[in-house]
Amino acid sequence: MKNYCFGIDVGGTTVKMGLFKTDGQLVDKWEIPTRTEDGGKAILPDTAAYALAKLMEKDIARDDVAGIGIGVPGPISADGIVPHTANLGWGYKEVTKELSELTGLTCRGGNDANVAALGEMWKGAAAGHKSGVMVTLGTGVGGGIIIDGRIVTGTNGAGGEIGHIHVDDSIPWLCGCGNQGCLEQVASANGIVRLAKWMLESKAKETVLDPETMTAKDIWDAVKDGDNFACEVAERFGSYLGLALANIASTVDPEVFVIGGGVSKAGPVILDYIKKYYIKYTFKGCRDAEFVLATLGNDAGIFGSAKLVIEE
C-alpha cells in the first residue's frame, strides 16, 4: 500500500491542492492561481509542477504516491474527459490522461460538487456512512450522490444535478439551464434573495430586510431575530428544498443528507426548515434520514479528490 496521494480541486480562480496520507490525514495544502488564458492550457502543467515539487520538498518518492485525484467545475466522464469547461477556458480535454502523462502518476477525475460530496462522506460531516447526498448551496445549487462509497456520476455526468430538480411551475424566471422551476432559482445564495423579492412583490410586508440590498446572510440573520417575513421566506425555501430531497430519497434512499455551501453557514436553523418539509413529503421509510451541516468547508473538494485514488 502506497502512503501518499494528492487531491486537487480546480476552480475558476484558484487550484486548491492537498497532499494526503492514504489514511486520510492532510499533510499539506496550498493554492495556485488558475491560469484560464489561452484555453486554460497552463492549468494542468502548473498543477503537475506544483505536485512534483511538493514531493521533492517533502522527500517523498513518486513510487510511494497512489495517484492524483482531480475535481473540475463541470461534467467529466468516467474516463476523465471533459467535453467543455467554460470557466476554465477548456474545450475537449483528456484531463486525467494529460495529468497522468505530466506527473507519471495514476490520475482519476470527478465533478467538483460530486467530489465535495465524497470528501464529506469520507472525512467530513458524514464520515462513517456508506451512502449519502450532499447539497451545496452556493452561487448555484450543486450536489453529489454517493452510493456504497462511490460517486453516482451518471450517463452524461449529470448525476447529482440537484439544482435542476423541478420544484415549482410558478417560478417566473428562467434558470441558466434554460428550464423554468429549477430548485437553484430559489435555494442558492442568489436564489433565496430572488425568492424573497418575489414574495415581497405579491404583497407588501413589514420586515427589517431592505429589498434593494438584502443578501442570503441578511435573510437568515433576520430569521434568527424572529422577523416574520424572513421566517416566511425560510419556510418557502425549506419547502422547496425539503420536497427535492424527499424525492431524491424515494429514488436512492440515502443514510444522510449533508448541507454545505455558503448558505449553510447560517447554521442549524437551516436544517430545521429543510427537515420540516422533508418529513412532510418523504416516503415514510425514509423519514429517519440524518441531516447534517458540512464540516470541511472549502477543503471538501481536495479530500474527495484524494479519495478518488484510494481503493478500499
Add this chain to the structure above:
Amino acid sequence: MKNYCFGIDVGGTTVKMGLFKTDGQLVDKWEIPTRTEDGGKAILPDTAAYALAKLMEKDIARDDVAGIGIGVPGPISADGIVPHTANLGWGYKEVTKELSELTGLTCRGGNDANVAALGEMWKGAAAGHKSGVMVTLGTGVGGGIIIDGRIVTGTNGAGGEIGHIHVDDSIPWLCGCGNQGCLEQVASANGIVRLAKWMLESKAKETVLDPETMTAKDIWDAVKDGDNFACEVAERFGSYLGLALANIASTVDPEVFVIGGGVSKAGPVILDYIKKYYIKYTFKGCRDAEFVLATLGNDAGIFGSAKLVIEE
C-alpha cells in the same frame, strides 16, 4: 463457473420459479401457489422443495448451481432480511438464510420491483445498458434503479420507491403510504382512472368514456381513438410521470427508462406522452435518455432474481 441458477419471484398468489443457465438462457419456468396461511411458513420450504426437485428432474448436480435469487414483495435488506411482508403473512424473516439452509445453495434477495428492473436491464428491453430506471405501472407504481449493473437498494430498502415521489400538492386523496400528492395516485392502473374521474368532476366533458366503469385500458383505447377528454387525461398523466422521471434524471442520470406493468400494455403511445413532459422538465444534459417498453412481462422478476446470484 457453475452452469445453472434459479430465479424466484414470490407474489401474493403464486411463486414464479425459473431455472436458468448462467448465461441467461431460461431452461424451464413454472409456478406454485403461495401458501400465505400460518404466517406464510410454508412458502420457503415449498420453494426449496420445487427447486431441488427440478434439479433431480433435469439431472443437474447441486454443485453446478451458482445459487438462488429471490424477489419478495416488500423491503428486504442487503443481508436478506424482511422486517414484515403483509401480503405473504411474514413477520421478521431471514429469507436468504432460511432458503440457503433449506437448499444448500447460496441465496440472495431483492425487492420485487427492483429485481424486475434488473431483469429488464439484463435480458429485457434495456439489455446492454449499464444504468437504467424501470417504472412498473400496475396496481401501484413500483420502480427500480440500476447503477453500473447493480440495484440501488437504499438504506431502508426504499431505493426506487418511485410511486411515492411527490408530484402535485393539489391531488385530493391520501396515498396508502399516508402522504398526499404521490405519483402512484395518478399513474397506476387505478390512479389513471382516479385522475380521469377527478378531471371530470371539475368540468363536464364530452367523452366516450363511462365514468362509472372506465378502466385504464378504456382510457388508452379512447386516446388511440382520438377522444379529446381521454387525450387530456393522457397529457396530465404524462406530465406527472415525465416530471417524476426528469427529477430522477437530475439525481442519477440513467441511460434508459423502462416502462412496464399492466398500464404499459397500451403500447408506444404511452411513451409519447411521458417523453413530451420528460423533455420539458429534465436537465438539458439528460434529454437524450432512451425510453423503452418492458419486454419480459411477468418473467422480469425471475430473470432479475437469477441475475442476483450471477457475478460478472
